[in-house]
Amino acid sequence: MENHLTPNNQVVSTLTEVERASFYRKTYMHLAGAVLLFVLVETLFFQIPPVLNFALSLTGGYSWLIMLAAFMFITNYAERLALKSENTNIHYLGLVLYVIAEAFIFIPLIFIAVMVAEDGALTILNQAAIMTLSLFTGLSAIVFLTKKDFSFLKSILAVGFAIALGLIIAGTLFGFNLGLWFSVAMVVLASGSILYQTSNLVHNYRSNQHVAASLALFASLMLLFWYILSILSRD
Template sequence: MSSQMQFSHTATGRVEVGSVNKVLRNTYALLAMTLLFSGLTASLAVVLNMPPLGLLLTLGGYFGLLFLTHKTQNSAAGLLSVFALTGFMGLTLGPLLSAYWAGAPTVVIKAAVTTAVVFVGLSAYAVFSKRDFSFLRSFLVVGIIVGFVLGLTAFFMESSALSLAVSAMFVLLMSGLILYETNNIIKGGETNYIMATVSLFVAIFNLFTSLLHLLGASGDSE
């Protein structure tokens, strides 16, 4: 009886570990593809010299496609939705890249390299440290809402100081989001690789743009 119960427990543990590893593999595979696709749409926007889409169109497109991805996350249409979302975000990034590349191309390279190093480092730490980062959830939710409101305030007030402060704030928040979401997958809290991909993609995107802003500002001040 006891050996049978032990076998059942072990088998269940293997299934759970296998499921978690599958979600993690699928998430990283889809994340790599969406990053590549977003890079292609951003490059297209640069080549076509696209102007900024404007705040309303950018926010409307982002939240609309995010809502669509959430609604279709458990179907094949979810894959199309996530590529539509990340591709759109790449288009919105294009004009920003054009502006920085024309004036300070090294800033773009530094921001990209730093983003990659931070993402890989934090992901590895979340996977191998065995620590539980679920306590970050409430902090991240509140912090992102506050940061979003402050970002809009800085935009309408045209305050460069507040804008830089928001960028610094988002570097910390997005770093925390990478830790939290990776940990959430490992602990079995996130079982949908499409939504896990979206969370990590948004974290990488905002981390990159925030670093771009901060590095660009530091370059201007030199």
């Protein structure tokens, strides 16, 4: 395979301008492919009543926590496959596994969006998609234009996600709604994650890790999409 192992597995920032451009192109092509696969798998899931009903049955109480824990486990496993394996096919397996997991966990949210949409489900989904891609593009441009290293965000994001997870667990266990401002805060956190992951793309990934880079960007993109869609789905 063409992207198996390049000489010395150089850090992208040390490559020539042409080599860096090639790495970025492959990464964003894989990101686009992941988004397309997500749309296809999500559409398929909604055409299979047992899958749809099973996902919807997991949205309450402890069931949601179990699904969230399973999603986090799959996320960690997929990232390990994409980052640590020397086998290109395993990299793709990690990416595909993660996309399928994202499509499954999105079923309840998209179902809610369909239910509350007054002028058609596609309208609210399109609005969320346009807002997400616009913000993602703007944040990515900041990194590429400034060449700033946003690695300092790592500890901030770790603390933020830990607090968010704690609030989600508490809200599920004690039955309180986290509300609009939590979703807004998560949009900010997801935006920070996009800055951080794009900065990693520019400064820290190695030349054979474009699949892993696309997975990380896809995860941040979908987190942003989740909370923008959550905000727009409020009735």
